[in-house]
Amino acid sequence: MAKATTSKYTVDDIPVKDIVNGTIVLKNNQKVTGVKIEPRNIFILEPNMQDMIITNLKNVYNLIDYEFWIIAADRPVDINVYLSQLQLLYNATQDVARKKLIIQDMNKANMFVNNNVVDTEYYLLFKEKDNDLITKRIKNLINSFASAGLSTKQVTNDDLRIILDNFLNGGQTTGFGTVIS
Numbered sequence: 001m002a003k004a005t006t007s008k009y010t011v012d013d014i015p016v017k018d019i020v021n022g023t024i025v026l027k028n029n030q031k032v033t034g035v036k037i038e039p040r041n042i043f044i045l046e047p048n049m050q051d052m053i054i055t056n057l058k059n060v061y062n063l064i065d066y067e068f069w070i071i072a073a074d075r076p077v078d079i080n081v082y083l084s085q086l087q088l089l090y091n092a093t094q095d096v097a098r099k100k101l102i103i104q105d106m107n108k109a110n111m112f113v114n115n116n117v118v119d120t121e122y123y124l125l126f127k128e129k130d131n132d133l134i135t136k137r138i139k140n141l142i143n144s145f146a147s148a149g150l151s152t153k154q155v156t157n158d159d160l161r162i163i164l165d166n167f168l169n170g171g172q173t174t175g176f177g178t179v180i181s
Contacts, residue, residue, distance in 0.1 A: 014168070019157050023134070024164075026127075033134055034068070034125035035141045036159055038151040056148035063144065066137070068126040073166045074118035083109050123155060123163065 015027040023031040042050045083106065090102045124141060128134050138154050145152040 022154050030129050032127050035152040037122040053149050060144040060148050071123045073163050077117045
């Protein structure tokens with residue numbers, strides 16, 4: 001026998017109530033938040049620096065005494081402003097050689113747009129109810145990652161929406177208002 005649906009929403013098993021102040025508020029009032037970790041290519045560094053950063057990262061993760069998730073999420077790269085600036089520069093330039101270089105840059109930029117290039121972003125998220133404990137954990141994470149040579153900042157509402165879009169909508173950004181209530 002089929003289960004009767006009483007909700008007006010397509011997906012009710014996702015316990016998201018709201019996204020506010022850099023946190024996903026769940027239906028049970030727990031909050032999911034964390035830090036965004038700025039990517040860093042350590043493989044261009046000297047081997048001893050690489051080893052030091054990896055060791056420091058191990059120490060950071062070993063000091064975390066609560067459940068957490070490491071998430072890699074793809075975000076579309078928007079280079080429309082850059083393309084507009086190149087077009088303005090092209091229009092203002094009289095030198096043929098410079099115009100040729102600008103056209104090459106524009107073609108390369110359009111290649112990125114046409115191939116749906118994405119930027120991969122990294123997050124460490126955790127779940128907690130207590131706002132004071134959330135603040136303390138965020139500060140500790142930022143300081144710990146800084147000691148490992150990585151820059152971090154607290155996630156924003158936009159970051160959390162990107163993460164949800166990646167997992168719930170196959171990476172497609174929703175542009176038609178609230179999906180989950």
